[in-house]
Amino acid sequence: MTGDNNLSDKDASIPHSSSTPHFFNRDLSWIDFNERVLEEGLRGDMPPLERFRFLSILSANFDEFFMVRVAAVKRALRSGAGPVSSGETWLGRSPLPDPSGLSPDELLRKIAKKVRSISERQYRCLLFEIFPLLAKGGLELIRPDTYSISHMDYLETFFLGQVYPVLTPLRIEEDGDLPFIGGNNLNAAFLLEKEDDEEDEEHIAVIQLPKRLDRIIWLPAEEDSAEIHGGKWALLDDLVLTWGAYLFPGYRVKETMLFKINRDADFSVDEKRDEDFIEAMEEVIEGRSHSPVIRMTYSADSRRLKEELARRLELEEQDLYETEGPMDLGTLMDLANARGFDSLRLKPWKVYSNAAFSEDESLWDRISQRDVLIRLPYESFDPVVRFFQDAAADPQVISIKTALYRTSGTSAESSAVISPIIRALEQAALKGKHVTAMVELKARFDEERNISWANRLEKAGVIVVYGLARLKVHAKISMVIRREKEGVKRYVHLSTGNYNDKTAKLYEDLGIFTAREDIAMDASVFFNMLTGYSAIQSMRKLVIAPTSLKRRLLELIDREAKRSSQEYPGRIIVKVNALADTDVIEALYGASQAGVKITLVVRGICMLIPGLAGLSENIRVLSIIGHYLEHSRIYYFANGGAEEYYLASADWMPRNLERRVELMFPVLQEDMKTQIRDILNAYTRDTIQARLLESDGSWKRRTPSKGEEPFSVQEHLLSLAAKAGENLWAPRQEFVVRRGDPGKE
Structure with a gap:
């Protein structure tokens, strides 16, 4: 597959110069991501219903792409603007130059060409491969x-x-x-x-x-x-x-x-x-x-x-x-x-219980002892739901605070489809607890549902805050305040994904439960900034966008470059859904030139061009398209041996770093760092679902080297969850006392 992103094969082979474009176009890169989705549907080794699922996702993706991205490019064209911005939207602000140098009309032509090509392949596969296979298996469309x-x-x-x-x-x-x-x-x-x-x-x-x-x-x-x-x-x-x-x-x-x-x-x-x-x-x-x-x-x-x-x-x-x-x-x-028709699809992947929690132990006692990592969807979302339900039922809990961007359910009028988290917040408020919910009404295409939930929560007595002016609150954080013998204690949940029990079965995400006082204090400061009048305050552990996250990321990248040497080269591994912030990309280019080895696992958009001589030869970009939707954001910096790991709600895009309220939070517990290290290493080893981005814009599927066993990161993470689940339910070992036969001397 060859991309159409402004660089030819010849361009890719020459050293970088100031006149050489060194950014892929954001929208064309997004279309390339959907071509990778299509390729999963084209796989002849996959059952036909699984292939059909990928083709369906592709169609839904393109609908939203035209409604949002193409609409913005068309508006820029009508306004007579020059090359269009790579930001989320141009409405209400002057168009910024597109780093790839494309004008709106050039971009629209390229978009149309690529989308038509993908759609033609999609329907050839559907009509001549998938439908005949489904009919052969007994699932036949009659026209x-x-x-x-x-x-x-x-x-x-x-x-x-x-x-x-x-x-x-x-x-x-x-x-x-x-x-x-x-x-x-x-x-x-x-x-x-x-x-x-x-x-x-x-x-x-x-x-x-x-x-x-x-x-x-x-x-x-x-x-x-x-x-x-x-x-x-x-x-x-x-x-x-x-x-x-x-x-x-x-x-x-x-x-x-x-x-x-x-x-x-x-x-x-x-x-x-x-x-x-x-x-x-x-x-x-x-x-x-x-x-x-x-x-x-x-x-x-x-x-x-x-x-x-x-x-x-x-x-x-x-x-x-x-x-x-x-x-x-x-x-x-x-x-x-x-x-x-189970024979026409893959066997469902089992969801395992988190080994850290048990039904006979208080959730609060467990979180008080040690931080707990939740790995979705390999592990159940139940502990997150239980966090809210136990808080609603526990008489010692006096307050709950949460930030909701997207949640499940389709109607606030029907209790049959209400989100369990919304229901728990409602019950907590009805019991007299102090409940605050930051409901983001500007979550695109979920606005109507969020308005409905907000109205329902308010009727139950929840203090509802409708977001912030000019910013979307995209952070995923909740806090429970509990009165205990030693005094008031705060329990915090931080996540890379939404409080949505439906998507938690499909989206790969990471979350942390903690009772650390420093993080709890930061959480209190964060919610106070969201709901009241408060000057922006510095935090001890949490990093917030749009005030400090981008600056902190640039500092971390720069620090890695300065500490890198020929004997001990720096190391950065980042997993995000999209990479489109040009300031961050320029910083990564600078780190690469300083010898830092950089691996980027980017599910979708990537404007960075890897492998350019003299600029990005130390940068490798991978993309994983698999059974689950990759959604977590993980940042790793070697830091001269004092390794640092972070999880975040933010992708590396201008909208996340400059126009949204996001949170980056550190992984502090040593055993948890080991888990995150193993997860990142697994992503870099994938030879089944991974594709490698070439400097000409093409994506090459990775395959095992000669003698190497095929390795799938998603299957590996599933096996880890299975092993942990087996340990959870394994029978307890007991001492067996050998006794002699009493009938014998």
């Missing part, structure tokens, strides 16, 4: 051209009874305003003509497919089968296109087309509206539904409908993406979990 008579009878009856009553046809007037067409939603377009109209006048109507209806429609099993369905399934989309004519009596359907649009979602809230901030956020959510259209994906069934809709939506050819198979794969993710 209209293969409906049998029994299929037709069942599906038409299903459509008329379950689908038809819900649908709303919208006519598109030639000279009138375009009716509302929601973003990120499938729509069916119909080209109609009156049955008795001799002039053949054409009319267009659109039907939005309701999101509440399942797209997967299971066909009944054969009469002699004990199964509810036999593994055959149809698409709601096909039913609407096939029998949609029922909604247009007196008209003949000439052509049909399925389409979906992505609207601009790169909105910022008016930060000056303090008194009605929730209302301001609701206006942002509402604004997204009527914002400019960025992209249209469509089925290749009607050129006439495609051209007319593109014209009315003011889209250029570059904004149109034809799809040859089922659209919107992200909403078909449930297929990967279809019951009864």
Whole structure:
């Protein structure tokens, strides 16, 4: 795979000079990450449902990419700006030069070219490999051209009874305003003509497919089968296109087309509206539904409908993406979990209990003794949930404070889907405990849910703080204050991931429980800064963005460079999701030139170019795409032998280091340092899921050397959790006393 990131193979082989670009483009690098996701779906050694899962993730990723990143580039182009910034958004500030030197129009052309190439490979794989393999395994998609008579009878009856009553046809007037067409939603377009109209006048109507209806429609099993369905399934989309004519009596359907649009979602809230901030956020959510259209994906069934809709939506050819198979794969993710087809997917990975905790020991006693490391999702998220539940139930707990960015659940009105952490906070407040929750309303695409949770918590008596002006609170920290014999004691949980029990089963993250007084004091200072009037204060152990984290990182990198020597070269190992801050990258380049050996494990975006002679020849960049989503942030500095380990909520991007409230926290306990060291070493050893970034922008999959055993970091971490879990449940050893037979002398 070759990247398209401004450097040719020839450029990569020459020494670095001031005129040589030495940053990859942020957006093209992100697309390259999705190409790595695609390659997991292309793997012939993977079961077909696992492959389908990766292709579904890819489609969902691109939807958000166009709604946010491409929307921002288009806005920069309309404004007449020069090369666009690599920051998160350009709304409300002047565009900054893109370090890779691309102008908005150049970038949009490259984006379109790369996305089309990836989509073509995605659908070739889906149609000619995955679907045939699924059908062979008994999970078969039935399309209209293969409906049998029994299929037709069942599906038409299903459509008329379950689908038809819900649908709303919208006519598109030639000279009138375009009716509302929601973003990120499938729509069916119909080209109609009156049955008795001799002039053949054409009319267009659109039907939005309701999101509440399942797209997967299971066909009944054969009469002699004990199964509810036999593994055959149809698409709601096909039913609407096939029998949609029922909604247009007196008209003949000439052509049909399925389409979906992505609207601009790169909105910022008016930060000056303090008194009605929730209302301001609701206006942002509402604004997204009527914002400019960025992209249209469509089925290749009607050129006439495609051209007319593109014209009315003011889209250029570059904004149109034809799809040859089922659209919107992200909403078909449930297929990967279809019951009864375990042979078509990998055996589920077991989640193990953390050996540090037991049901018969107080959580507070355990944390008081030693810090505890939680390794998600190899170990259960239950101790985190228990942290809140025990705090809610314990009469000695007097206060709980937490910062919530994203949590689970879909509705604050239904107790069946409420987050267990939200429920615990609510119960604690109802019992009279002093509960404070910093709920970040600006968490993109989770704003509506967070507003709902915030309202529910307030009704229970929780003190809710709605974030900070001009900053997103992305830190993951909670504190429980408990009255004990010795006085008030604070227990702190710090994490690299969100307080979300659902994603905790899929995202790799690290968290620490501690009762250390210095960290607890810092936690108190942190929450006081979030909720009250407080000048920025220095902390003893925690490092906070945007005030000091970036400066501290630059100091740590610079210190490593200064302590590096030919005899004892410095060492930096960093694991992040994205690396896009040019100041940090320049510092890493400087450390490399000073002889520091640097390994970067970057899941997604990486603007740093490794392997450039005279600049970054000591830097190696790896990316891991595997069974779980890599999400933890780990920083290691050799520090002349006095090694330092840090965990953090922050990636190395401008938005994290300059426009968000983030936390970096040290790993202080020696046995925990050993665990983190082993984890980092395992990432650098991976020869199955790892890819190595070349200086030309391509990613090369690592393979075992001759005679070397294949090694997967994720399987290794799973085995470590399994061993710890086995030790937890192993029977206790007892002394066995040998006794003689009393019948013998």
